[in-house]
Amino acid sequence: MRAVWAIACGMIKELIRKKDFYVLLIFMLVLLGFLSYQNFFQIEGISRYVRDFGYSLLMFFSFIIAVTFTAKQLPSEIEARTIYPLLSKPLSRHTVILGKFCGGVMVSVVSFTIFYAIFVGFYMTGGEGKSLVLLGQGFIFGILFLCMISALVMFFSNFMTMSANVTLTFLLYLTIGGFSNSLRGIVFFSKGIIATLYGVLYYLLPHLEFFDLRIRITHAWDPLPMWVVLSVSGYTFFYCLALLYFAGYVFGRKRF
């Protein structure tokens, strides 16, 4: 566990040193500040579109940090040949993968927490239907989402270069975000071999749409029932576990 912690701490230091996070933070602050000071026909209390933009931005920026930081871990270590001293230590390959994964998650969760705090600041200043329970669920789901993304990127790291990994993860994020409902519709309304094929795809692909509470938070819908929060947590845990196990397995078979 100490080894995992040491690897993760190295990534946190990298986050502080790099400018990516600061650029995104300033961009978010400026954009949300601009949007909340917009005046539409002297109507006061318009808040939903600021919430909408705010939540979308914080999720997207956290996603960018999770993907870019996690994706460069293994390829950069291999390229700089710093992987050799790491592997020469008494660490299993699974521990290395777990350490890199935890580092990616910690980096993105730290950034996400700061982004979320800013979002909550804007959320609490105006509008109706403020719900602390929903905000708490949004925070938990955000962390789960980043765990899922980091595990996915870690898994892909074994097979492709950093840029290919980032591109594929972005594509998956956009595709699943945009077409998951359509895919579900096809699974339920089609029959025969097509239904089976799409069914396999539906159950195999990560359900990133589970973590999206944008509409609930923006439009002040009711919080989710507890069983859904627990189920999504369980789903994320087992999906990440499977991805990391296979990532470690493939990494263990690599010859350096």
Place this chain on the structure above:
Amino acid sequence: MRNKPIFVILVGLALSSLMVARIDAYNQAYAIDQPASDVPVFMRFLGEGRSIVSSLSILQADRYFHGGVGHLDDEHEEGFAIAERNHEDCEHPEEHVLPEVSPFNILSRISREVGVTEHVHLHGDQMKEIIPWLYYAAEIDPHNVLAYTLTGFYLCDRLKKVDQGIAFLREGLRKNPDSWEINAELGRIYFQHVKNYEVAVQYLSQAWVLLQEAPHDKFQERYILSFLARSYEALGMEGDALPLYKRLNELFPNGVFEEKIKQTTDNRQ
């Protein structure tokens, strides 16, 4: 020949200057039809794609109207529920009809719980939440007439911001002088909210003239003519209102306008 490169550069510069003058003249001529100041700088790069982004912005307003949930096509008569004037009376299912799912199909059940499916409409003061999207739709594409008329309707009828609604519609009319829709909307607002029937007649008459030149249906004709006839009546000009009611009776021979014709004829006598 040592100066050959300099000579080539000078000739190139001279030719470029000539071309620049021609391009500038072309741009000036183009700008007469499409004033560049109408569109925000950051949206100019979209070119003609602006109209698509503008329509998406109206679609987003429609989603906001439904509490963030997209409605199914058959749930409203028109494409956008926000375009329906009497949507408060419309009947619709409380929830989208979804296929039955086995209780053991946990992923589908989670999907269903996380995604909101209830069919709701914004009410009262909540209507203000759709305004930013309508405003941006008009800002992005100043020729999106629907964005102006919808904004005017919601500002005046739902949020009681009549002055702002009229100012915005006038801005729209400045950018779309041939739009019968904006003229008709201004006429209606002057008739219903400002009670300035002379101005209402001006706008509605202009809308009526413009409508003749555009493809239209009898419902659009009724929309203009009914307000125009009532404006004439309010001004005591029954003689001008009577042919309009007769036209309306031709379009919709259901007895409603026959009554109005009788009343107007009686008033004149």
